Amino acid sequence: MRSPPRATTERGDRPMTVAVSIEGIDKRFQAFQALRSVSLDIQPGEFVALLGPSGSGKTTLLRLIAGLEQADAGRVLFGDVDTRDLSLRDRRIGFVFQHYALFKTMTVAENIAFGLRSRPRAERPDGAEIKRRVEALLELVQLPGLERRYPSQLSGGQRQRIALARALAIEPQVLLLDEPFGALDARIRKDLRAWLRDLHSRTGHTTVFVTHDQEEALELADRVAILHEGRLEQVGTPDDVYDHPATPFVCEFLGEANRLPVKIVGSQAFLDDRPVLGGLTQNQGGPAALYVRPHHLKLVDDVPLSIPGIVEELRRTGPLRRAEIAVSGLAKRLDLDLTSQVAPAIGERVRVKITHATAFATA
Ligand SMILES: Nc1ncnc2c1ncn2[C@@H]1O[C@H](COP(=O)(O)OP(=O)(O)O)[C@@H](O)[C@H]1O
Ligand SMILES: [Mg+2]
Structure with missing residues:
Protein backbone atom coordinates (compact mmCIF):
# COMPACT_ATOMS: atom_id res chain seq x y z
CA MET A 1 0.00 0.00 0.00
CA VAL A 250 -7.72 -0.76 -22.12
CA CYS A 251 -6.93 -4.46 -21.87
CA GLU A 252 -4.85 -4.50 -25.06
CA PHE A 253 -3.14 -1.17 -24.41
CA LEU A 254 -1.95 -2.19 -20.94
CA GLY A 255 -0.25 -5.40 -21.96
CA GLU A 256 -0.35 -8.60 -23.90
CA ALA A 257 -3.46 -10.75 -23.77
CA ASN A 258 -4.76 -13.87 -25.46
CA ARG A 259 -8.15 -13.30 -27.03
CA LEU A 260 -10.38 -16.37 -26.96
CA PRO A 261 -13.76 -16.54 -28.73
CA VAL A 262 -16.09 -18.07 -26.13
CA LYS A 263 -19.76 -18.50 -25.43
CA ILE A 264 -20.98 -17.51 -22.00
CA VAL A 265 -23.79 -19.42 -20.32
CA GLY A 266 -24.63 -18.41 -16.78
CA SER A 267 -21.32 -17.77 -15.03
CA GLN A 268 -19.31 -20.13 -17.27
CA ALA A 269 -17.31 -19.54 -20.45
CA PHE A 270 -17.25 -22.27 -23.12
CA LEU A 271 -14.50 -22.62 -25.71
CA ASP A 272 -15.52 -24.94 -28.51
CA ASP A 273 -18.38 -26.24 -26.28
CA ARG A 274 -15.90 -27.09 -23.52
CA PRO A 275 -16.19 -25.19 -20.20
CA VAL A 276 -12.92 -23.30 -19.60
CA LEU A 277 -13.71 -20.77 -16.89
CA GLY A 278 -16.31 -20.42 -14.15
CA GLY A 279 -17.24 -17.72 -11.71
CA LEU A 280 -17.84 -15.03 -14.33
CA THR A 281 -20.08 -12.24 -13.10
CA GLN A 282 -21.68 -9.25 -14.79
CA ASN A 283 -22.02 -10.98 -18.12
CA GLN A 284 -25.06 -10.94 -20.37
CA GLY A 285 -24.42 -14.41 -21.74
CA GLY A 286 -23.89 -15.23 -25.42
CA PRO A 287 -20.80 -14.80 -27.59
CA ALA A 288 -17.87 -12.99 -25.99
CA ALA A 289 -14.15 -12.38 -26.29
CA LEU A 290 -12.26 -13.69 -23.29
CA TYR A 291 -9.02 -11.77 -22.67
CA VAL A 292 -6.35 -13.74 -20.78
CA ARG A 293 -2.90 -12.40 -19.89
CA PRO A 294 -0.05 -14.87 -20.58
CA HIS A 295 0.72 -15.12 -16.84
CA HIS A 296 -2.88 -16.04 -16.11
CA LEU A 297 -2.46 -19.38 -17.90
CA LYS A 298 -1.14 -22.31 -15.88
CA LEU A 299 -0.04 -25.77 -16.94
CA VAL A 300 -2.06 -28.29 -14.89
CA ASP A 301 -2.49 -32.05 -14.51
CA ASP A 302 -6.17 -32.17 -13.65
CA VAL A 303 -8.89 -32.08 -16.26
CA PRO A 304 -11.72 -29.87 -14.92
CA LEU A 305 -12.00 -26.62 -16.87
CA SER A 306 -8.63 -27.13 -18.54
CA ILE A 307 -7.85 -26.73 -22.23
CA PRO A 308 -5.91 -29.51 -24.01
CA GLY A 309 -3.16 -28.37 -26.37
CA ILE A 310 0.25 -29.10 -27.87
CA VAL A 311 3.38 -27.06 -27.20
CA GLU A 312 4.46 -25.62 -30.57
CA GLU A 313 7.16 -23.14 -29.59
CA LEU A 314 9.27 -21.99 -26.65
CA ARG A 315 10.61 -18.44 -26.60
CA ARG A 316 12.70 -16.32 -24.33
CA THR A 317 12.82 -12.51 -24.19
CA GLY A 318 15.07 -11.19 -21.47
CA PRO A 319 14.04 -12.80 -18.19
CA LEU A 320 10.69 -14.01 -19.59
CA ARG A 321 10.07 -17.46 -20.96
CA ARG A 322 7.01 -18.14 -23.05
CA ALA A 323 5.32 -21.18 -24.54
CA GLU A 324 3.02 -21.08 -27.54
CA ILE A 325 0.36 -23.72 -27.36
CA ALA A 326 -1.84 -24.88 -30.23
CA VAL A 327 -5.43 -25.63 -29.25
CA SER A 328 -7.81 -27.39 -31.60
CA GLY A 329 -10.60 -25.11 -32.78
CA LEU A 330 -8.60 -21.99 -31.96
CA ALA A 331 -7.07 -20.11 -34.90
CA LYS A 332 -4.36 -18.50 -32.76
CA ARG A 333 -1.90 -20.19 -30.43
CA LEU A 334 -2.14 -19.52 -26.71
CA ASP A 335 0.72 -17.49 -25.32
CA LEU A 336 1.64 -18.76 -21.86
CA ASP A 337 4.12 -17.29 -19.40
CA LEU A 338 6.53 -19.90 -18.02
CA THR A 339 8.44 -17.69 -15.62
CA SER A 340 7.18 -19.50 -12.52
CA GLN A 341 6.37 -22.87 -14.10
CA VAL A 342 8.30 -25.94 -15.16
CA ALA A 343 8.97 -25.64 -18.88
CA PRO A 344 7.39 -28.31 -21.10
CA ALA A 345 9.07 -29.68 -24.22
CA ILE A 346 8.13 -28.80 -27.77
CA GLY A 347 5.56 -31.29 -29.03
CA GLU A 348 4.37 -32.17 -25.51
CA ARG A 349 0.65 -32.58 -24.90
CA VAL A 350 -0.37 -30.30 -22.04
CA ARG A 351 -3.44 -28.98 -20.26
CA VAL A 352 -3.82 -25.27 -19.64
CA LYS A 353 -5.97 -23.62 -17.03
CA ILE A 354 -7.16 -20.01 -17.02
CA THR A 355 -6.65 -18.45 -13.59
CA HIS A 356 -8.02 -14.98 -14.37
CA ALA A 357 -9.70 -13.37 -17.38
CA THR A 358 -12.01 -10.59 -18.49
CA ALA A 359 -14.92 -11.19 -20.87
CA PHE A 360 -16.38 -8.66 -23.30
CA ALA A 361 -19.60 -9.41 -25.18
CA THR A 362 -19.05 -9.57 -28.94
CA ALA A 363 -22.64 -9.53 -30.18
N1 LIG B 1 -3.34 23.50 -31.61
C1 LIG B 1 -3.87 22.47 -32.29
N2 LIG B 1 -4.50 22.64 -33.45
C2 LIG B 1 -5.05 21.60 -34.12
N3 LIG B 1 -5.04 20.33 -33.70
C3 LIG B 1 -4.42 20.09 -32.53
C4 LIG B 1 -3.81 21.13 -31.75
N4 LIG B 1 -3.28 20.57 -30.64
C5 LIG B 1 -3.56 19.24 -30.70
N5 LIG B 1 -4.24 18.95 -31.83
C6 LIG B 1 -4.71 17.63 -32.20
O1 LIG B 1 -5.42 17.06 -31.14
C7 LIG B 1 -5.12 15.68 -31.01
C8 LIG B 1 -4.60 15.38 -29.61
O2 LIG B 1 -3.33 16.00 -29.48
P1 LIG B 1 -2.47 15.86 -28.16
O3 LIG B 1 -3.29 16.33 -27.00
O4 LIG B 1 -1.20 16.57 -28.41
O5 LIG B 1 -2.26 14.30 -28.07
P2 LIG B 1 -1.20 13.44 -27.21
O6 LIG B 1 -0.52 14.36 -26.27
O7 LIG B 1 -2.04 12.39 -26.52
O8 LIG B 1 -0.29 12.82 -28.20
C9 LIG B 1 -4.10 15.35 -32.09
O9 LIG B 1 -4.79 14.76 -33.18
C10 LIG B 1 -3.55 16.69 -32.47
O10 LIG B 1 -3.16 16.71 -33.82
MG1 LIG C 1 1.50 14.82 -26.06
Whole structure:
Protein backbone atom coordinates (compact mmCIF):
# COMPACT_ATOMS: atom_id res chain seq x y z
CA MET A 1 0.00 0.00 0.00
CA ARG A 2 1.18 3.48 -0.81
CA SER A 3 1.06 6.11 1.90
CA PRO A 4 -2.10 8.22 1.76
CA PRO A 5 -1.81 11.62 0.11
CA ARG A 6 -0.95 14.33 2.58
CA ALA A 7 -1.53 18.04 2.37
CA THR A 8 1.45 20.08 3.39
CA THR A 9 1.81 23.76 4.04
CA GLU A 10 4.96 25.66 3.39
CA ARG A 11 4.23 29.36 3.48
CA GLY A 12 1.84 30.31 6.23
CA ASP A 13 -1.38 28.41 5.76
CA ARG A 14 -1.30 28.49 1.97
CA PRO A 15 -1.83 24.85 1.05
CA MET A 16 0.75 23.48 -1.35
CA THR A 17 -1.54 20.82 -2.71
CA VAL A 18 -5.10 21.02 -3.93
CA ALA A 19 -7.71 18.72 -5.37
CA VAL A 20 -8.18 19.06 -9.14
CA SER A 21 -11.67 18.45 -10.51
CA ILE A 22 -12.06 18.14 -14.25
CA GLU A 23 -15.75 18.41 -15.12
CA GLY A 24 -17.20 17.53 -18.53
CA ILE A 25 -14.44 18.97 -20.70
CA ASP A 26 -14.96 19.21 -24.46
CA LYS A 27 -12.21 20.60 -26.65
CA ARG A 28 -12.26 21.08 -30.43
CA PHE A 29 -9.56 22.28 -32.77
CA GLN A 30 -11.64 23.52 -35.74
CA ALA A 31 -13.68 20.47 -36.76
CA PHE A 32 -11.49 18.02 -34.82
CA GLN A 33 -12.77 16.92 -31.42
CA ALA A 34 -9.68 16.44 -29.25
CA LEU A 35 -11.47 15.83 -25.92
CA ARG A 36 -14.97 14.48 -25.33
CA SER A 37 -16.80 14.88 -21.99
CA VAL A 38 -13.69 14.25 -19.93
CA SER A 39 -14.31 14.19 -16.16
CA LEU A 40 -11.73 13.27 -13.55
CA ASP A 41 -11.40 13.98 -9.84
CA ILE A 42 -7.85 14.11 -8.50
CA GLN A 43 -7.29 14.12 -4.74
CA PRO A 44 -4.89 16.52 -3.02
CA GLY A 45 -1.41 14.99 -3.17
CA GLU A 46 -2.46 12.23 -5.53
CA PHE A 47 -0.18 11.05 -8.35
CA VAL A 48 -2.26 10.35 -11.46
CA ALA A 49 -0.84 9.04 -14.72
CA LEU A 50 -2.64 10.12 -17.88
CA LEU A 51 -1.98 7.28 -20.27
CA GLY A 52 -2.89 6.91 -23.93
CA PRO A 53 -1.48 6.47 -27.41
CA SER A 54 -0.08 9.39 -29.38
CA GLY A 55 -2.86 11.77 -30.41
CA SER A 56 -5.32 10.65 -27.74
CA GLY A 57 -5.49 14.14 -26.18
CA LYS A 58 -3.10 13.85 -23.22
CA THR A 59 -1.16 17.06 -23.84
CA THR A 60 -4.37 18.93 -24.65
CA LEU A 61 -5.88 17.93 -21.29
CA LEU A 62 -2.69 18.90 -19.45
CA ARG A 63 -2.61 22.30 -21.18
CA LEU A 64 -6.26 22.82 -20.22
CA ILE A 65 -5.47 22.14 -16.56
CA ALA A 66 -2.57 24.59 -16.81
CA GLY A 67 -4.78 27.25 -18.39
CA LEU A 68 -2.80 27.25 -21.65
CA GLU A 69 -5.93 26.16 -23.59
CA GLN A 70 -9.59 27.09 -23.18
CA ALA A 71 -12.28 24.42 -23.06
CA ASP A 72 -15.34 24.56 -25.33
CA ALA A 73 -17.42 23.08 -22.53
CA GLY A 74 -16.84 22.05 -18.93
CA ARG A 75 -14.51 23.46 -16.31
CA VAL A 76 -11.47 22.72 -14.16
CA LEU A 77 -11.54 23.42 -10.40
CA PHE A 78 -8.60 23.70 -8.01
CA GLY A 79 -10.20 22.88 -4.69
CA ASP A 80 -13.53 24.68 -5.04
CA VAL A 81 -12.14 27.52 -7.16
CA ASP A 82 -13.05 27.64 -10.86
CA THR A 83 -9.66 28.09 -12.58
CA ARG A 84 -11.23 30.57 -15.04
CA ASP A 85 -11.30 32.95 -12.07
CA LEU A 86 -7.53 32.57 -11.55
CA SER A 87 -4.77 34.30 -13.46
CA LEU A 88 -2.09 32.04 -14.92
CA ARG A 89 0.21 33.10 -12.08
CA ASP A 90 -2.37 32.40 -9.38
CA ARG A 91 -2.89 28.88 -10.68
CA ARG A 92 0.65 28.14 -9.46
CA ILE A 93 1.37 25.34 -11.88
CA GLY A 94 4.71 23.57 -12.10
CA PHE A 95 5.06 22.30 -15.69
CA VAL A 96 7.74 20.01 -17.14
CA PHE A 97 7.63 19.31 -20.87
CA GLN A 98 9.28 16.51 -22.81
CA HIS A 99 11.23 18.80 -25.11
CA TYR A 100 11.21 21.98 -23.11
CA ALA A 101 14.93 22.44 -22.81
CA LEU A 102 16.33 24.45 -19.97
CA PHE A 103 17.40 27.99 -20.83
CA LYS A 104 20.73 27.25 -22.49
CA THR A 105 22.45 30.52 -21.66
CA MET A 106 21.57 30.32 -17.97
CA THR A 107 23.31 28.29 -15.31
CA VAL A 108 21.47 25.60 -13.39
CA ALA A 109 20.99 28.01 -10.47
CA GLU A 110 19.60 30.72 -12.77
CA ASN A 111 17.26 28.23 -14.41
CA ILE A 112 15.86 27.06 -11.07
CA ALA A 113 15.54 30.62 -9.76
CA PHE A 114 13.84 31.87 -12.92
CA GLY A 115 10.25 31.60 -11.66
CA LEU A 116 11.11 33.26 -8.36
CA ARG A 117 13.05 36.12 -9.96
CA SER A 118 10.20 36.89 -12.36
CA ARG A 119 7.72 37.44 -9.52
CA PRO A 120 6.48 40.96 -8.85
CA ARG A 121 8.87 42.76 -6.49
CA ALA A 122 6.61 42.50 -3.44
CA GLU A 123 6.50 38.68 -3.67
CA ARG A 124 10.08 38.15 -4.79
CA PRO A 125 12.39 36.54 -2.21
CA ASP A 126 15.70 38.33 -1.69
CA GLY A 127 18.95 37.09 -3.19
CA ALA A 128 20.06 35.13 -0.12
CA GLU A 129 16.68 33.44 0.17
CA ILE A 130 16.71 32.50 -3.54
CA LYS A 131 20.22 31.04 -3.13
CA ARG A 132 19.05 29.03 -0.14
CA ARG A 133 16.04 27.71 -2.04
CA VAL A 134 18.09 26.76 -5.10
CA GLU A 135 20.45 24.80 -2.84
CA ALA A 136 17.54 23.06 -1.11
CA LEU A 137 15.96 22.15 -4.45
CA LEU A 138 19.24 20.76 -5.82
CA GLU A 139 19.46 18.71 -2.63
CA LEU A 140 15.87 17.53 -3.16
CA VAL A 141 16.49 16.38 -6.76
CA GLN A 142 19.76 14.79 -5.60
CA LEU A 143 22.07 16.97 -7.68
CA PRO A 144 23.76 19.13 -5.05
CA GLY A 145 26.62 21.39 -6.11
CA LEU A 146 25.62 21.78 -9.78
CA GLU A 147 24.61 25.47 -9.42
CA ARG A 148 27.22 26.81 -11.83
CA ARG A 149 26.88 24.23 -14.58
CA TYR A 150 25.21 25.01 -17.90
CA PRO A 151 22.57 22.69 -19.39
CA SER A 152 25.02 21.52 -22.08
CA GLN A 153 27.22 20.15 -19.26
CA LEU A 154 24.47 17.86 -17.95
CA SER A 155 23.21 14.45 -19.03
CA GLY A 156 19.64 14.13 -20.33
CA GLY A 157 18.45 12.66 -17.06
CA GLN A 158 20.13 15.42 -15.04
CA ARG A 159 18.50 18.06 -17.25
CA GLN A 160 15.03 16.69 -16.59
CA ARG A 161 15.73 16.58 -12.85
CA ILE A 162 16.79 20.25 -13.02
CA ALA A 163 13.63 21.00 -15.04
CA LEU A 164 11.66 19.43 -12.19
CA ALA A 165 13.56 21.50 -9.62
CA ARG A 166 12.70 24.61 -11.65
CA ALA A 167 9.01 23.59 -11.69
CA LEU A 168 9.07 23.00 -7.91
CA ALA A 169 10.78 26.34 -7.19
CA ILE A 170 7.57 28.35 -7.50
CA GLU A 171 5.93 26.15 -4.83
CA PRO A 172 3.29 24.90 -7.24
CA GLN A 173 -0.07 23.69 -6.00
CA VAL A 174 -0.25 21.33 -8.98
CA LEU A 175 2.61 19.62 -10.82
CA LEU A 176 2.04 18.76 -14.50
CA LEU A 177 4.58 16.53 -16.24
CA ASP A 178 4.22 15.92 -19.98
CA GLU A 179 6.27 12.85 -20.93
CA PRO A 180 9.22 14.23 -18.96
CA PHE A 181 11.34 11.12 -19.56
CA GLY A 182 10.14 10.52 -23.12
CA ALA A 183 13.40 11.49 -24.79
CA LEU A 184 15.67 9.44 -22.50
CA ASP A 185 17.13 5.94 -22.78
CA ALA A 186 15.12 3.03 -21.40
CA ARG A 187 17.61 2.37 -18.62
CA ILE A 188 17.66 5.99 -17.40
CA ARG A 189 13.86 6.18 -17.64
CA LYS A 190 13.62 3.26 -15.22
CA ASP A 191 15.98 4.86 -12.72
CA LEU A 192 14.11 8.15 -12.94
CA ARG A 193 10.80 6.41 -12.24
CA ALA A 194 12.00 5.22 -8.87
CA TRP A 195 13.54 8.61 -8.23
CA LEU A 196 10.30 10.47 -9.08
CA ARG A 197 8.15 8.15 -6.97
CA ASP A 198 10.48 8.78 -4.03
CA LEU A 199 10.46 12.54 -4.65
CA HIS A 200 6.67 12.54 -4.71
CA SER A 201 6.45 10.67 -1.43
CA ARG A 202 8.59 13.40 0.15
CA THR A 203 6.95 16.48 -1.42
CA GLY A 204 3.36 15.27 -1.86
CA HIS A 205 2.34 17.53 -4.74
CA THR A 206 -0.87 16.83 -6.61
CA THR A 207 0.72 15.47 -9.78
CA VAL A 208 -0.52 14.63 -13.28
CA PHE A 209 2.06 12.65 -15.24
CA VAL A 210 1.46 12.17 -18.97
CA THR A 211 2.91 9.13 -20.70
CA HIS A 212 2.23 6.74 -23.56
CA ASP A 213 4.28 4.06 -21.76
CA GLN A 214 1.96 1.70 -19.87
CA GLU A 215 4.77 0.27 -17.75
CA GLU A 216 5.76 3.73 -16.60
CA ALA A 217 2.14 4.61 -15.75
CA LEU A 218 1.47 1.36 -13.86
CA GLU A 219 4.66 1.61 -11.85
CA LEU A 220 4.46 5.29 -10.94
CA ALA A 221 0.88 6.24 -10.33
CA ASP A 222 -1.62 5.98 -7.49
CA ARG A 223 -4.26 5.91 -10.24
CA VAL A 224 -4.07 5.59 -14.00
CA ALA A 225 -6.48 7.44 -16.32
CA ILE A 226 -6.59 5.94 -19.81
CA LEU A 227 -7.41 8.22 -22.74
CA HIS A 228 -8.45 6.92 -26.14
CA GLU A 229 -9.49 9.24 -28.99
CA GLY A 230 -10.26 12.06 -26.58
CA ARG A 231 -12.33 9.96 -24.21
CA LEU A 232 -11.44 8.67 -20.77
CA GLU A 233 -11.96 4.93 -21.04
CA GLN A 234 -11.15 4.00 -17.45
CA VAL A 235 -9.72 5.47 -14.27
CA GLY A 236 -8.43 3.20 -11.53
CA THR A 237 -5.51 1.92 -9.50
CA PRO A 238 -2.82 0.07 -11.49
CA ASP A 239 -4.28 -3.23 -10.22
CA ASP A 240 -7.83 -2.21 -11.19
CA VAL A 241 -7.04 -1.24 -14.74
CA TYR A 242 -4.60 -4.09 -15.39
CA ASP A 243 -6.64 -6.94 -13.92
CA HIS A 244 -10.13 -5.53 -14.50
CA PRO A 245 -9.98 -3.54 -17.73
CA ALA A 246 -13.26 -1.81 -18.56
CA THR A 247 -12.87 -2.09 -22.34
CA PRO A 248 -10.97 -4.25 -24.84
CA PHE A 249 -8.90 -1.17 -25.72
CA VAL A 250 -7.72 -0.76 -22.12
CA CYS A 251 -6.93 -4.46 -21.87
CA GLU A 252 -4.85 -4.50 -25.06
CA PHE A 253 -3.14 -1.17 -24.41
CA LEU A 254 -1.95 -2.19 -20.94
CA GLY A 255 -0.25 -5.40 -21.96
CA GLU A 256 -0.35 -8.60 -23.90
CA ALA A 257 -3.46 -10.75 -23.77
CA ASN A 258 -4.76 -13.87 -25.46
CA ARG A 259 -8.15 -13.30 -27.03
CA LEU A 260 -10.38 -16.37 -26.96
CA PRO A 261 -13.76 -16.54 -28.73
CA VAL A 262 -16.09 -18.07 -26.13
CA LYS A 263 -19.76 -18.50 -25.43
CA ILE A 264 -20.98 -17.51 -22.00
CA VAL A 265 -23.79 -19.42 -20.32
CA GLY A 266 -24.63 -18.41 -16.78
CA SER A 267 -21.32 -17.77 -15.03
CA GLN A 268 -19.31 -20.13 -17.27
CA ALA A 269 -17.31 -19.54 -20.45
CA PHE A 270 -17.25 -22.27 -23.12
CA LEU A 271 -14.50 -22.62 -25.71
CA ASP A 272 -15.52 -24.94 -28.51
CA ASP A 273 -18.38 -26.24 -26.28
CA ARG A 274 -15.90 -27.09 -23.52
CA PRO A 275 -16.19 -25.19 -20.20
CA VAL A 276 -12.92 -23.30 -19.60
CA LEU A 277 -13.71 -20.77 -16.89
CA GLY A 278 -16.31 -20.42 -14.15
CA GLY A 279 -17.24 -17.72 -11.71
CA LEU A 280 -17.84 -15.03 -14.33
CA THR A 281 -20.08 -12.24 -13.10
CA GLN A 282 -21.68 -9.25 -14.79
CA ASN A 283 -22.02 -10.98 -18.12
CA GLN A 284 -25.06 -10.94 -20.37
CA GLY A 285 -24.42 -14.41 -21.74
CA GLY A 286 -23.89 -15.23 -25.42
CA PRO A 287 -20.80 -14.80 -27.59
CA ALA A 288 -17.87 -12.99 -25.99
CA ALA A 289 -14.15 -12.38 -26.29
CA LEU A 290 -12.26 -13.69 -23.29
CA TYR A 291 -9.02 -11.77 -22.67
CA VAL A 292 -6.35 -13.74 -20.78
CA ARG A 293 -2.90 -12.40 -19.89
CA PRO A 294 -0.05 -14.87 -20.58
CA HIS A 295 0.72 -15.12 -16.84
CA HIS A 296 -2.88 -16.04 -16.11
CA LEU A 297 -2.46 -19.38 -17.90
CA LYS A 298 -1.14 -22.31 -15.88
CA LEU A 299 -0.04 -25.77 -16.94
CA VAL A 300 -2.06 -28.29 -14.89
CA ASP A 301 -2.49 -32.05 -14.51
CA ASP A 302 -6.17 -32.17 -13.65
CA VAL A 303 -8.89 -32.08 -16.26
CA PRO A 304 -11.72 -29.87 -14.92
CA LEU A 305 -12.00 -26.62 -16.87
CA SER A 306 -8.63 -27.13 -18.54
CA ILE A 307 -7.85 -26.73 -22.23
CA PRO A 308 -5.91 -29.51 -24.01
CA GLY A 309 -3.16 -28.37 -26.37
CA ILE A 310 0.25 -29.10 -27.87
CA VAL A 311 3.38 -27.06 -27.20
CA GLU A 312 4.46 -25.62 -30.57
CA GLU A 313 7.16 -23.14 -29.59
CA LEU A 314 9.27 -21.99 -26.65
CA ARG A 315 10.61 -18.44 -26.60
CA ARG A 316 12.70 -16.32 -24.33
CA THR A 317 12.82 -12.51 -24.19
CA GLY A 318 15.07 -11.19 -21.47
CA PRO A 319 14.04 -12.80 -18.19
CA LEU A 320 10.69 -14.01 -19.59
CA ARG A 321 10.07 -17.46 -20.96
CA ARG A 322 7.01 -18.14 -23.05
CA ALA A 323 5.32 -21.18 -24.54
CA GLU A 324 3.02 -21.08 -27.54
CA ILE A 325 0.36 -23.72 -27.36
CA ALA A 326 -1.84 -24.88 -30.23
CA VAL A 327 -5.43 -25.63 -29.25
CA SER A 328 -7.81 -27.39 -31.60
CA GLY A 329 -10.60 -25.11 -32.78
CA LEU A 330 -8.60 -21.99 -31.96
CA ALA A 331 -7.07 -20.11 -34.90
CA LYS A 332 -4.36 -18.50 -32.76
CA ARG A 333 -1.90 -20.19 -30.43
CA LEU A 334 -2.14 -19.52 -26.71
CA ASP A 335 0.72 -17.49 -25.32
CA LEU A 336 1.64 -18.76 -21.86
CA ASP A 337 4.12 -17.29 -19.40
CA LEU A 338 6.53 -19.90 -18.02
CA THR A 339 8.44 -17.69 -15.62
CA SER A 340 7.18 -19.50 -12.52
CA GLN A 341 6.37 -22.87 -14.10
CA VAL A 342 8.30 -25.94 -15.16
CA ALA A 343 8.97 -25.64 -18.88
CA PRO A 344 7.39 -28.31 -21.10
CA ALA A 345 9.07 -29.68 -24.22
CA ILE A 346 8.13 -28.80 -27.77
CA GLY A 347 5.56 -31.29 -29.03
CA GLU A 348 4.37 -32.17 -25.51
CA ARG A 349 0.65 -32.58 -24.90
CA VAL A 350 -0.37 -30.30 -22.04
CA ARG A 351 -3.44 -28.98 -20.26
CA VAL A 352 -3.82 -25.27 -19.64
CA LYS A 353 -5.97 -23.62 -17.03
CA ILE A 354 -7.16 -20.01 -17.02
CA THR A 355 -6.65 -18.45 -13.59
CA HIS A 356 -8.02 -14.98 -14.37
CA ALA A 357 -9.70 -13.37 -17.38
CA THR A 358 -12.01 -10.59 -18.49
CA ALA A 359 -14.92 -11.19 -20.87
CA PHE A 360 -16.38 -8.66 -23.30
CA ALA A 361 -19.60 -9.41 -25.18
CA THR A 362 -19.05 -9.57 -28.94
CA ALA A 363 -22.64 -9.53 -30.18
N1 LIG B 1 -3.34 23.50 -31.61
C1 LIG B 1 -3.87 22.47 -32.29
N2 LIG B 1 -4.50 22.64 -33.45
C2 LIG B 1 -5.05 21.60 -34.12
N3 LIG B 1 -5.04 20.33 -33.70
C3 LIG B 1 -4.42 20.09 -32.53
C4 LIG B 1 -3.81 21.13 -31.75
N4 LIG B 1 -3.28 20.57 -30.64
C5 LIG B 1 -3.56 19.24 -30.70
N5 LIG B 1 -4.24 18.95 -31.83
C6 LIG B 1 -4.71 17.63 -32.20
O1 LIG B 1 -5.42 17.06 -31.14
C7 LIG B 1 -5.12 15.68 -31.01
C8 LIG B 1 -4.60 15.38 -29.61
O2 LIG B 1 -3.33 16.00 -29.48
P1 LIG B 1 -2.47 15.86 -28.16
O3 LIG B 1 -3.29 16.33 -27.00
O4 LIG B 1 -1.20 16.57 -28.41
O5 LIG B 1 -2.26 14.30 -28.07
P2 LIG B 1 -1.20 13.44 -27.21
O6 LIG B 1 -0.52 14.36 -26.27
O7 LIG B 1 -2.04 12.39 -26.52
O8 LIG B 1 -0.29 12.82 -28.20
C9 LIG B 1 -4.10 15.35 -32.09
O9 LIG B 1 -4.79 14.76 -33.18
C10 LIG B 1 -3.55 16.69 -32.47
O10 LIG B 1 -3.16 16.71 -33.82
MG1 LIG C 1 1.50 14.82 -26.06
